[in-house]
Amino acid sequence: MSHTAHIRSHRKPRRSASTIAMRAGVAGGVLSTLAVAGASGSANAAEPVTQTLELPTLTADLAAQVAQSADVTQQAAASYELQAERDAAAAKAAKEAKADLAEAKKKAAEEKKKAEEAARKAAAERASRSAERATLSASADTGSSDSSGSSAGSSTSTSTSTATGSAAAVVAFVQSQVGDAYVSGGTGPNSWDCSGLVQAAFKSVGVDLPRVSQSQSTAGTQVGLSNLQPGDILYWGGAGSAYHVGVYVGDGMFVGAQNSSTGVVKASLDYDPPSGAVRVL
Numbered sequence: 001m002s003h004t005a006h007i008r009s010h011r012k013p014r015r016s017a018s019t020i021a022m023r024a025g026v027a028g029g030v031l032s033t034l035a036v037a038g039a040s041g042s043a044n045a046a047e048p049v050t051q052t053l054e055l056p057t058l059t060a061d062l063a064a065q066v067a068q069s070a071d072v073t074q075q076a077a078a079s080y081e082l083q084a085e086r087d088a089a090a091a092k093a094a095k096e097a098k099a100d101l102a103e104a105k106k107k108a109a110e111e112k113k114k115a116e117e118a119a120r121k122a123a124a125e126r127a128s129r130s131a132e133r134a135t136l137s138a139s140a141d142t143g144s145s146d147s148s149g150s151s152a153g154s155s156t157s158t159s160t161s162t163a164t165g166s167a168a169a170v171v172a173f174v175q176s177q178v179g180d181a182y183v184s185g186g187t188g189p190n191s192w193d194c195s196g197l198v199q200a201a202f203k204s205v206g207v208d209l210p211r212v213s214q215s216q217s218t219a220g221t222q223v224g225l226s227n228l229q230p231g232d233i234l235y236w237g238g239a240g241s242a243y244h245v246g247v248y249v250g251d252g253m254f255v256g257a258q259n260s261s262t263g264v265v266k267a268s269l270d271y272d273p274p275s276g277a278v279r280v281l
Helices: 017-144 166-178 194-203
Strands: 221-223 233-236 244-250 253-259 263-268 276-279
Touching: 166 194, 166 244, 166 253, 194 244, 194 253
Parallel strands: none
Antiparallel strands: 221 276, 233 244, 233 276, 244 253, 253 263
């Protein structure tokens, strides 16, 4: 027997084929897993590069859209504000127009009321004058039929005139027109000029006088201003060239259509001394 027969061998025992094969499979699987992981890692590593290249483009587009949207919003806000201002102005104008219309209607109503009141007063005055004229005409007719020639009728004014007959009727006529308007060329019944009033007064007793003051100043007998009688025609200016006429009504008073400011007035001879006088009646 060899002296080494009982000494164990120091060599590692041989591995079996199955063990080697199993280990090879495990190694292959591990390598495959690593390969897949590596490939996946490579793909994931490339992705940020792609995103990094595309982000600037996406960011620029988004900024443009935001800016455009802001502009549209601003324009819409300005449009709404302008419309609101227009609506407010229209409402204010409508309110003012309504107030003006109400004020105009109020004034129109007031003016209408005043006009109606003036018309009523004028009608009452005309009726009063007509009644006064009728009474005076009747008195004048009575005086004219008095064979003794005594006074049978007189003026109803404050004058103490002793005019009789037709002269009294002339005096009454002109005094009943006191307060009427002066209108150039006026011949009545409610507005007169100076010669139109004198002509109408004498026409009321059947005497036809010329229309203008120049001719009326020579229509009768010239009389002195110290010898006046009610019914005499007074004139201002020269005989034949007079620019104004009136009627003497007694007690130093006359009636005449003076001017547009005063109308027909009864005044003292001292107020406007005449140049001369003529007697027709």
